[in-house]
Amino acid sequence: MKDKLLSYNRLASTFVILTETLLSGLLFLLLGRLMDGMHWRGMQTDGATDLQIMLTLMLCYSLCAVHSGVVLHRRKIHSFQILMRVFQNLFLFTLLGGLVLTLGHYADVCSLFMLAYLCLLSLCLLSFRFGLRFLIRLYRRWKGNLRLVVLVGSTGNNLEIYHEIAGSEETGYVVVGYFEESPNPAFPDECPYLGRPDEVTDYLAGHEDIHYLFCCLPSRDSDIIVPLIDYCENHVVHFFSVPNVRNYLHHRMSFNIVGNVPYLGLRPDPLSWPGNRLLKRIFDIVVSSVFLCTLFPVILIVVAIITGFTMPGPLFFRQKRNGLNGKEFYCYKFRSMKVNKDADRLQATENDPRKTRWGNIMRKTNIDELPQFINVLLGDMSLVGPRPHMLLHTQEYSRLINKYMVRHFVKPGITGWSQVTGFRGETKELKDMEGRIRGDIWYLEHWSFMLDLYIIYKTVANIFKGEKNAY
Numbered sequence: 001m002k003d004k005l006l007s008y009n010r011l012a013s014t015f016v017i018l019t020e021t022l023l024s025g026l027l028f029l030l031l032g033r034l035m036d037g038m039h040w041r042g043m044q045t046d047g048a049t050d051l052q053i054m055l056t057l058m059l060c061y062s063l064c065a066v067h068s069g070v071v072l073h074r075r076k077i078h079s080f081q082i083l084m085r086v087f088q089n090l091f092l093f094t095l096l097g098g099l100v101l102t103l104g105h106y107a108d109v110c111s112l113f114m115l116a117y118l119c120l121l122s123l124c125l126l127s128f129r130f131g132l133r134f135l136i137r138l139y140r141r142w143k144g145n146l147r148l149v150v151l152v153g154s155t156g157n158n159l160e161i162y163h164e165i166a167g168s169e170e171t172g173y174v175v176v177g178y179f180e181e182s183p184n185p186a187f188p189d190e191c192p193y194l195g196r197p198d199e200v201t202d203y204l205a206g207h208e209d210i211h212y213l214f215c216c217l218p219s220r221d222s223d224i225i226v227p228l229i230d231y232c233e234n235h236v237v238h239f240f241s242v243p244n245v246r247n248y249l250h251h252r253m254s255f256n257i258v259g260n261v262p263y264l265g266l267r268p269d270p271l272s273w274p275g276n277r278l279l280k281r282i283f284d285i286v287v288s289s290v291f292l293c294t295l296f297p298v299i300l301i302v303v304a305i306i307t308g309f310t311m312p313g314p315l316f317f318r319q320k321r322n323g324l325n326g327k328e329f330y331c332y333k334f335r336s337m338k339v340n341k342d343a344d345r346l347q348a349t350e351n352d353p354r355k356t357r358w359g360n361i362m363r364k365t366n367i368d369e370l371p372q373f374i375n376v377l378l379g380d381m382s383l384v385g386p387r388p389h390m391l392l393h394t395q396e397y398s399r400l401i402n403k404y405m406v407r408h409f410v411k412p413g414i415t416g417w418s419q420v421t422g423f424r425g426e427t428k429e430l431k432d433m434e435g436r437i438r439g440d441i442w443y444l445e446h447w448s449f450m451l452d453l454y455i456i457y458k459t460v461a462n463i464f465k466g467e468k469n470a471y
Helices: 002-034 050-068 079-103 112-141 156-165 197-206 219-234 274-293 295-310 357-365 372-378 391-400 404-409 430-446 449-465
Strands: 147-152 173-179 193-195 212-215 238-241 254-258 261-265 316-322 328-334 382-384 413-415
Touching: 002 050, 002 112, 050 079, 079 112, 079 449, 147 156, 147 197, 156 173, 173 197, 193 197, 197 219, 212 219, 219 238, 274 295, 274 372, 274 382, 274 449, 295 357, 316 391, 328 372, 372 413, 382 449, 391 404, 391 430, 404 430, 413 449
Parallel strands: 147 173, 147 212, 173 193, 212 238, 382 413
Antiparallel strands: 254 261, 316 328
């Protein structure tokens, strides 16, 4: 059953990728005919034809689509996940296609033609994937492609599985019932009691159309579980073992394996994967190097002159803060306050008398944070991550807020998810810091390169829009 399901998934993914690859090429040719008089060609030193350019783009798209993957055929999928896959694919295609066309002198990638091509391609891809997803859901609503499920054990885990997979006809799951030593009143009437766990095999023998079995029995019932596994393996029923952890853990966990030994982590941690860390680090180095070598020297001179006239004292403010794994490092900022003895223990407030008018301008526009690009280049910080806190605050809040130190599993950032979702600035009450910590942990669990780009975009947008908590 597992191999059969995998083959169906591969077939669906292959169909989507091939169709979209063909679509990317045909759209290029069609747009080329409609906008024939518009300048978009490059030097074309090797005399490449439109057909060759089209095939090059199709190759680039197929490589990006295979890398990004297809998720719309999954039974439990949300619209935003499909949307994110499409934009991730388009982002990679823009980079790879633009690089190939530029190096080959095939096209001017900054032309209006290429911009129109990417915009139309994005609309076509979104329409295709969401349209196909609609047809799949419609087919399942008409009782096509159904998967019958039985549950063994009635703990909280299996009850939640029932609500997850039976909550919508669009998933194509039908839970026929559950097995337990006695009926569990927590289960709804729509999920009938089928008998005791030792009767499962007999039930399956009389109902050969069952596809999936979720077993949540404790390990002490191995004399029931092992024969059940053997039966399922020999009768093409897909067996799932459900860990019994809901009585003490109530959030998503991550599955891992060492050798042949499976184990559960407390949370998904995408940045624990070396490839993701490398991608994030390369992006940090490239962006921080470009900024420090171009705009930063000009900003440094301007800030040095104005600060020298308005705030006697050093140009930079250096403070110890906690970073990755709680390690201490010196965080750099442009000094925005008068020299004072409370700098290492008190947060800035809205009408803080320590701030000067120039310092207030720097804080509202985030100019005071720009020296932290040095921290990024040194590796103490990242462009995006939880904001680093001063040592005293880490000591205080780690005692007051549960899971506070989880935020130190990743590098701190110049900006972060909490900062663009309303938790920037002063934490007047404990609940404000608790909200910030929840946002930091959410970022750690849901990290992606596209999420980092979105946070950077929101940060820049908020600078121009203005933030009430920026002080």
